[in-house]
Amino acid sequence: MFRTLASTVLALAACAGAKWIVPGARWYDTDGNLFNAHAGGLCVDQETGKFYWFGEYKVQGQVEGGGISVYSSDDLATWTSHGLALTPIENHTYVSNHNRIQRPKVIYSEETGEYHMWWHADDDSYSWLLQGLATSPNIAGPYTFVSATSPLGNWSQDFGAFTDYKSGRSYALYSNGDRVEGRDVYLSRFNENLTAVEEVTYRFPKYDFEAPTIIQTEKSYFALMSHKTGYRPNNVVALRADNLEGPWSQPFFVSPAYTRTFSTQSGFSWRIAGSKKTTYLYMADQWDLNSLWESRNVWLPIEIDERDGSLEVVWHDIYDLNVKTGEWKPIKGKTYISKHAELSGQAYLQEASFASGNRIATGIYGNDSKVTFTVDGQGTDQWVSFYHQNIDDMGFGDQPQGQPDRINGTWQLRRISSVIVNGDEENVHTLYQKDTHKGIILSTPLLLPLKEGKNTITVGGLYNGFDYKGADLDRIVVYPPEGGRNKGKRFWWW
Ligand code: GLA
Numbered sequence: 001m002f003r004t005l006a007s008t009v010l011a012l013a014a015c016a017g018a019k020w021i022v023p024g025a026r027w028y029d030t031d032g033n034l035f036n037a038h039a040g041g042l043c044v045d046q047e048t049g050k051f052y053w054f055g056e057y058k059v060q061g062q063v064e065g066g067g068i069s070v071y072s073s074d075d076l077a078t079w080t081s082h083g084l085a086l087t088p089i090e091n092h093t094y095v096s097n098h099n100r101i102q103r104p105k106v107i108y109s110e111e112t113g114e115y116h117m118w119w120h121a122d123d124d125s126y127s128w129l130l131q132g133l134a135t136s137p138n139i140a141g142p143y144t145f146v147s148a149t150s151p152l153g154n155w156s157q158d159f160g161a162f163t164d165y166k167s168g169r170s171y172a173l174y175s176n177g178d179r180v181e182g183r184d185v186y187l188s189r190f191n192e193n194l195t196a197v198e199e200v201t202y203r204f205p206k207y208d209f210e211a212p213t214i215i216q217t218e219k220s221y222f223a224l225m226s227h228k229t230g231y232r233p234n235n236v237v238a239l240r241a242d243n244l245e246g247p248w249s250q251p252f253f254v255s256p257a258y259t260r261t262f263s264t265q266s267g268f269s270w271r272i273a274g275s276k277k278t279t280y281l282y283m284a285d286q287w288d289l290n291s292l293w294e295s296r297n298v299w300l301p302i303e304i305d306e307r308d309g310s311l312e313v314v315w316h317d318i319y320d321l322n323v324k325t326g327e328w329k330p331i332k333g334k335t336y337i338s339k340h341a342e343l344s345g346q347a348y349l350q351e352a353s354f355a356s357g358n359r360i361a362t363g364i365y366g367n368d369s370k371v372t373f374t375v376d377g378q379g380t381d382q383w384v385s386f387y388h389q390n391i392d393d394m395g396f397g398d399q400p401q402g403q404p405d406r407i408n409g410t411w412q413l414r415r416i417s418s419v420i421v422n423g424d425e426e427n428v429h430t431l432y433q434k435d436t437h438k439g440i441i442l443s444t445p446l447l448l449p450l451k452e453g454k455n456t457i458t459v460g461g462l463y464n465g466f467d468y469k470g471a472d473l474d475r476i477v478v479y480p481p482e483g484g485r486n487k488g489k490r491f492w493w494w
Pocket of ligand 1: 210211
């Protein structure tokens with residue numbers, strides 16, 4: 001009896017401690033459904049201090065105009081769905097599901113006592129370029145449509161919002177479209193009651209950037225934005241200034257060149273002023289152009305050096321974040337390289353100066369050309385990160401779909417691998433492996449059921465609409481169970 005009680009306490013404690021952030025994984029809400037809120041933004045509930053995340057709701061067959069979903073959390077890791085905060089209205093001019101309802105941001109207005117949701121409101125050919133406004137007395141909504149307008153008579157496409165923690169004033173950030181007369185990003189101050197922008201604070205001229213967000217430190221403002229390549233990722237940049245009015249620095253890459261910011265597009269950022277540390281998060285989208293509704297969220301800590309005005313988004317497969325203290329730490333895993341794995345069929349190790357041990361596994365294909373790793377497990381669900389190179393992006397062989405750097409080329413964007421644990425072919429895990437660049441290795445995590453002791457993890461190729469090729473595999477990293485050994489073993493004593 002006592003043992004049972006002790007185990008219960010242990011198991012519950014393990015659940016309560018969950019606060020790992022796993023960028024690029026499939027995130028699930030507390031009902032077990034996929035976290036479905038893209039190009040979003042955070043707002044804090046005035047009364048409870050809870051975080052609310054708002055984003056574009058996308059499902060297969062309705063990847064635009066699906067409305068705005070909302071989730072709440074105390075730790076930025078465990079999310080509870082509150083359904084749609086803004087529901088599309090049939091035949092409505094601006095918020096029907098034939099419209100674009102993109103990049104929502106919610107800010108509380110002290111003056112009106114309501115939450116104000118702003119977004120990029122458009123038709124399906126992006127010809128209106130408006131800012132939508134809807135309000136609600138409750139943070140989770142439902143929000144009521146108010147208007148769709150041109151800020152100070154200007155075009156407004158990708159929308160961002162930012163509140164200065166020193167002055168308390170809020171600002172809208174918006175790219176003003178792709179036309180030659182546009183191609184700027186505007187930073188404009190909202191009026192006190194957040195019902196319209198009242199003054200242009202700064203115009204980032206003619207860089208042709210989009211997806212803007214601003215991070216404020218003690219000393220600086222950093223504006224992060226992407227280049228314009230639609231739902232294909234590119235190298236996100238930052239610009240720095242002492243004042244919002246400028247002067248602003250030249251743009252610089254926020255992550256290693258050619259990683260395309262770890263296959264993400266910027267859009268939001270957050271400053272956690274914790275009791276021990278101030279931490280800045282980059283909150284981005286890892287779009288999946290082949291199935292937009294399956295796009296992932298990538299949230300990563302930002303490293304800032306005020307001495308030289310630099311800022312870097314650093315990749316971590318998993319990090320543990322404490323939103324109260326502001327502290328975070330990367331989780332350490334155990335690495336298994338392809339060079340020491342077992343290869344079958346046509347899969348083979350090819351020399352690659354950028355790979356682990358100078359060799360990368362290639363020729364991974366379908367059900368018979370595979371790579372098998374033997375790894376240690378702890379008898380529960382564990383995160384495993386798969387480090388791959390996918391060179392379709394720059395054209396490879398004679399595949400017409402894989403040559404974007406050629407005239408009339410398009411991107412293939414991802415391959416899919418099958419992952420089988422301990423030979424259990426009934427439960428194939430699907431691993432999406434986005435385009436990298438030649439010589440660039442990036443990772444994607446999967447939560448896998450590992451038994452205590454030795455396990456095999458076998459990687460093959462699945463059909464991605466073009467081919468059965470898996471991406472080249474460099475290594476995998478197996479992480480310890482979240483919350484310790486008992487997590488996932490809830491009720492194991494029954
Ligand atoms: C960019 C924008 C998104 C969306 C797509 C459409 O990625 O940032 O908000 O408008 O283009 O292609």
